Amino acid sequence: MKQVFKYIEEHAEMYLDWLLEACNQPSVSAQNRGMLEMKELVKLFLGKIGSKVEEIQTDGYPIIYGELGNGKEKCLTFYNHYDVQPEDPIEQWASDPFKAELRDGKIFARGVADNKGNLIARICAVHAYQQIYGELPIRVKFIFEGEEEVGSPHLEFFASKYPEKLQTDGIIWEGGQREVEDKRLHVGLGVKGICYVELICKGAKTDLHSSEAAIIENPAWRLIWALNTLKNEKEEILIEAFYDDILPLTDKDRKFIQSMAYNEAEVKNTYGINSFLKNVTGDALKERLTAEPTCTICGIESGYTGEGSKTVLPSVAKVKLDFRLVPNQKPEKIAQLLREHLDRHGFNDIEVIPSHGMHPFNTNPNDPFVDIVLQSVEEVYQEEPIILRNLAGSSPMYKMLKNTDIPAVQIGVANTQSRFHAPNENIFVDDYIQGIKVTAAVLHHFR
Amino acid sequence: MKQVFKYIEEHAEMYLDWLLEACNQPSVSAQNRGMLEMKELVKLFLGKIGSKVEEIQTDGYPIIYGELGNGKEKCLTFYNHYDVQPEDPIEQWASDPFKAELRDGKIFARGVADNKGNLIARICAVHAYQQIYGELPIRVKFIFEGEEEVGSPHLEFFASKYPEKLQTDGIIWEGGQREVEDKRLHVGLGVKGICYVELICKGAKTDLHSSEAAIIENPAWRLIWALNTLKNEKEEILIEAFYDDILPLTDKDRKFIQSMAYNEAEVKNTYGINSFLKNVTGDALKERLTAEPTCTICGIESGYTGEGSKTVLPSVAKVKLDFRLVPNQKPEKIAQLLREHLDRHGFNDIEVIPSHGMHPFNTNPNDPFVDIVLQSVEEVYQEEPIILRNLAGSSPMYKMLKNTDIPAVQIGVANTQSRFHAPNENIFVDDYIQGIKVTAAVLHHFR
Numbered sequence: 001m002k003q004v005f006k007y008i009e010e011h012a013e014m015y016l017d018w019l020l021e022a023c024n025q026p027s028v029s030a031q032n033r034g035m036l037e038m039k040e041l042v043k044l045f046l047g048k049i050g051s052k053v054e055e056i057q058t059d060g061y062p063i064i065y066g067e068l069g070n071g072k073e074k075c076l077t078f079y080n081h082y083d084v085q086p087e088d089p090i091e092q093w094a095s096d097p098f099k100a101e102l103r104d105g106k107i108f109a110r111g112v113a114d115n116k117g118n119l120i121a122r123i124c125a126v127h128a129y130q131q132i133y134g135e136l137p138i139r140v141k142f143i144f145e146g147e148e149e150v151g152s153p154h155l156e157f158f159a160s161k162y163p164e165k166l167q168t169d170g171i172i173w174e175g176g177q178r179e180v181e182d183k184r185l186h187v188g189l190g191v192k193g194i195c196y197v198e199l200i201c202k203g204a205k206t207d208l209h210s211s212e213a214a215i216i217e218n219p220a221w222r223l224i225w226a227l228n229t230l231k232n233e234k235e236e237i238l239i240e241a242f243y244d245d246i247l248p249l250t251d252k253d254r255k256f257i258q259s260m261a262y263n264e265a266e267v268k269n270t271y272g273i274n275s276f277l278k279n280v281t282g283d284a285l286k287e288r289l290t291a292e293p294t295c296t297i298c299g300i301e302s303g304y305t306g307e308g309s310k311t312v313l314p315s316v317a318k319v320k321l322d323f324r325l326v327p328n329q330k331p332e333k334i335a336q337l338l339r340e341h342l343d344r345h346g347f348n349d350i351e352v353i354p355s356h357g358m359h360p361f362n363t364n365p366n367d368p369f370v371d372i373v374l375q376s377v378e379e380v381y382q383e384e385p386i387i388l389r390n391l392a393g394s395s396p397m398y399k400m401l402k403n404t405d406i407p408a409v410q411i412g413v414a415n416t417q418s419r420f421h422a423p424n425e426n427i428f429v430d431d432y433i434q435g436i437k438v439t440a441a442v443l444h445h446f447r
Numbered sequence: 448m449k450q451v452f453k454y455i456e457e458h459a460e461m462y463l464d465w466l467l468e469a470c471n472q473p474s475v476s477a478q479n480r481g482m483l484e485m486k487e488l489v490k491l492f493l494g495k496i497g498s499k500v501e502e503i504q505t506d507g508y509p510i511i512y513g514e515l516g517n518g519k520e521k522c523l524t525f526y527n528h529y530d531v532q533p534e535d536p537i538e539q540w541a542s543d544p545f546k547a548e549l550r551d552g553k554i555f556a557r558g559v560a561d562n563k564g565n566l567i568a569r570i571c572a573v574h575a576y577q578q579i580y581g582e583l584p585i586r587v588k589f590i591f592e593g594e595e596e597v598g599s600p601h602l603e604f605f606a607s608k609y610p611e612k613l614q615t616d617g618i619i620w621e622g623g624q625r626e627v628e629d630k631r632l633h634v635g636l637g638v639k640g641i642c643y644v645e646l647i648c649k650g651a652k653t654d655l656h657s658s659e660a661a662i663i664e665n666p667a668w669r670l671i672w673a674l675n676t677l678k679n680e681k682e683e684i685l686i687e688a689f690y691d692d693i694l695p696l697t698d699k700d701r702k703f704i705q706s707m708a709y710n711e712a713e714v715k716n717t718y719g720i721n722s723f724l725k726n727v728t729g730d731a732l733k734e735r736l737t738a739e740p741t742c743t744i745c746g747i748e749s750g751y752t753g754e755g756s757k758t759v760l761p762s763v764a765k766v767k768l769d770f771r772l773v774p775n776q777k778p779e780k781i782a783q784l785l786r787e788h789l790d791r792h793g794f795n796d797i798e799v800i801p802s803h804g805m806h807p808f809n810t811n812p813n814d815p816f817v818d819i820v821l822q823s824v825e826e827v828y829q830e831e832p833i834i835l836r837n838l839a840g841s842s843p844m845y846k847m848l849k850n851t852d853i854p855a856v857q858i859g860v861a862n863t864q865s866r867f868h869a870p871n872e873n874i875f876v877d878d879y880i881q882g883i884k885v886t887a888a889v890l891h892h893f894r
Contacts, residue, residue, distance in 0.1 A: 030755030030756065031753070088751065150755055204718040204719055206871070207869045210743045210771070213741045213743035214739050215724050218744060220747055225679075225680050228671055231668065271652060271655065271663065272652030273651050273652075294660045296660040297667035297749065298759050299752045299761070300749045301747065302744065303746035305748035305765070306533060308802075310746065310767070310868065311643065311868060313745070314744070322758050324657070324661065356756060421655070422653050
């Protein structure tokens with residue numbers, strides 16, 4: 001492997017250029033921006049390593065499927081996505097989100113952490129390996145979807161329609177990050193689920209002069225009152241039966257959670273906060289982060305929100321809510337419980353529009369593939385990784401893998417300060433290069 | 448007066464053109480759009496009737512002051528404003544808000560009802576009167592400000608610095624409207640006050656991935672909980688001492704309120720609602736509309752509000768609130784009570800930014816000027832008007848007139864379906880022409 005690592009280091013600049021090129025192409029699935037161009041770019045990159053490339057058509061953006069290598073015994077799959085989150089609020093970016101910029105040893109761009117850095121790093125790893133060894137020792141598959149940021153609506157279709165393409169011995173999944181301070185890499189074995197909905201409350205058919213508020217219902221107020229019934233100031237989610245399906249943590253779960261590194265001071269400093277929610281700290285904080293479901297207002301809007309004042313009675317009020325779910329909670333059931341809750345509290349006029357849902361998913365930590373990954377990480381980082389289950393970020397693992405026992409492991413090139421989905425998203429150049437090496441090491445050891 | 452009325456009818460097209468020209472010039476004070484151009488246009492119009500014109504400089508947009516006529520005994524003042532509300536939501540307009548359009552006998556444009564229709568009608572009335580009689584029988588003053596839609600921050604300065612310009616025997620104030628169905632004109636003798644504030648709640652220093660919501664405070668939730676303490680579902684405002692200063696209604700007040708026409712079916716149809724707030728109807732509805740203070744969410748915004756879904760934990764949440772106040776309530780005191788209320792309920796981190804305030808104001812209904820106006824309205828409309836006090840719309844009357852006993856009466860060219868501050872704002876062409884006549888009649892009788 002030394003030679004492969006050396007090749008990667010010597011060609012770091014080229015591999016960095018590949019990443020910048022990928023980042024400079026906008027690909028916002030939620031807004032249908034640049035998706036076609038990005039898809040073509042991904043195919044071009046797969047072409048560089050001689051992969052067979054297939055475009056799997058869906059009702060949305062296609063899945064780019066690649067296959068490479070003749071190894072008979074083992075098959076390794078890379079799951080990544082070529083779409084990114086919208087960049088707003090644009091004014092908080094120090095540089096153009098779609099013109100990747102190098103500053104302080106970091107690359108700043110929308111999607112560089114989530115997850116173009118990983119997508120390109122997987123390709124670079126195969127490339128470097130080929131330069132030294134020629135033929136790959138195993139078969140490699142690429143499943144690159146374009147709808148992860150909008151809930152992967154066609155991944156189930158892919159899994160059920162193409163079982164032979166899905167078949168593999170292990171998946172390196174997107175995600176994963178490095179602790180900035182103690183340098184250790186997270187190895188993720190599973191994620192929380194998500195139930196994302198929009199609530200819409202309507203009043204008069206147009207906005208009115210606010211003097212009419214004396215006699216005409218304000219949908220913004222109704223939405224406030226409805227939201228207030230969902231969660232209280234103690235952060236308790238008040239939807240009836242919301243917590244019922246949650247499995248109690250086992251001792252093993254607690255051990256996992258407690259072994260996780262979490263630099264509270266660093267996070268507080270990065271985020272500019274004085275304390276964590278409800279002042280939790282230590283193991284309680286880690287448990288909250290990894291084992292507690294949430295109910296989050298991701299966005300709310302009603303009436304006039306521009307500069308200055310406008311005396312308006314809004315005609316509509318909307319809120320986007322996301323619930324992060326822990327094992328055994330089901331997004332469809334949560335949406336149903338929410339509907340019933342609103343009805344029970346007199347808010348049957350408030351529309352609930354389910355946007356997307358994902359089940360939680362956890363890989364069996366005893367699968368031999370997990371050990372291969374851990375060994376590869378140690379080889380590159382010279383440091384034991386942090387194994388995490390129930391990662392806080394959500395991922396469509398369940399959609400793809402629910403009827404299989406394929407192990408999926410998340411490792412990646414981002415870090416705990418990468419500002420996923422936020423302005424000034426970034427990764428370290430060094431982490432990117434290390435990520436290429438780790439991937440190459442997995443390729444090498446998994447045969 | 449017949450000749451003047453005839454002249455107005457014969458020159459209706461010209462007077463309509465003047466109005467369209469005024470409407471086509473954007474003048475959004477809240478956004479500093481077109482204010483300079485509109486100010487010049489107003490001066491041009493005053494020039495058409497030979498008025499002396501003075502620009503009263505303030506720290507904001509100037510007040511255009513005009514003076515005309517040599518009548519020694521009486522002085523009549525017109526108060527209007529040349530600024531308009533922002534036009535959003537732009538997508539709900541059937542035509543360009545700043546390109547006045549004639550449809551179904553109506554003029555559609557931002558500001559046509561509030562209050563360019565009135566401003567131009569006053570000038571047209573003087574113009575028509577001059578064509579028939581030459582010299583005016585009285586002195587006429589024009590006070591046209593450019594900041595009414597942002598709270599008239601310099602009207603007090605004007606009143607105290609230029610008492611001689613303020614001096615007059617009666618003011619025709621902007622506002623007023625006609626009942627669409629029974630045709631009767633509203634004659635307004637006073638307005639509610641207003642206290643407009645913005646609340647800002649801050650969380651982490653940037654938006655974060657929503658998975659962080661398990662451990663990091665969400666300012667949108669805090670704002671929801673804070674708002675929920677301000678008003679309950681019974682529409683009771685819960686701010687301590689909020690109602691304390693309100694004077695009980697007198698029998699005379701009740702008589703005024705009950706005499707007011709209010710076509711509930713028509714309003715419900717126009718606004719597309721099935722019932723009024725709390726199902727009030729009849730006298731109770733009229734009392735609510737004219738004598739109850741309000742607490743209204745005019746706008747709320749946090750996080751991602753664009754198309755599709757974004758899993759974001761917002762870093763800031765903002766709400767714009769307006770309180771409509773009834774006689775003896777004071778906007779400064781309400782802002783103070785709000786601050787104390789938030790502190791008392793644990794929301795001392797939420798910033799309160801007062802935007803503008805106006806005291807309620809009522810004219811003495813026994814002033815002889817009121818009778819002149821009523822007589823003029825009857826002459827033109829051949830119908831008894833509806834006298835209203837405590838009009839629901841707010842107006843800076845108190846700012847200008849608090850230290851005087853000058854009577855101010857609101858009559859205008861809009862109607863109860865004019866969609867003030869809302870998309871597709873409009874007035875009837877006929878009402879505009881009638882409004883010119885009424886104004887000319889007041890000029891004639893007030894000597």
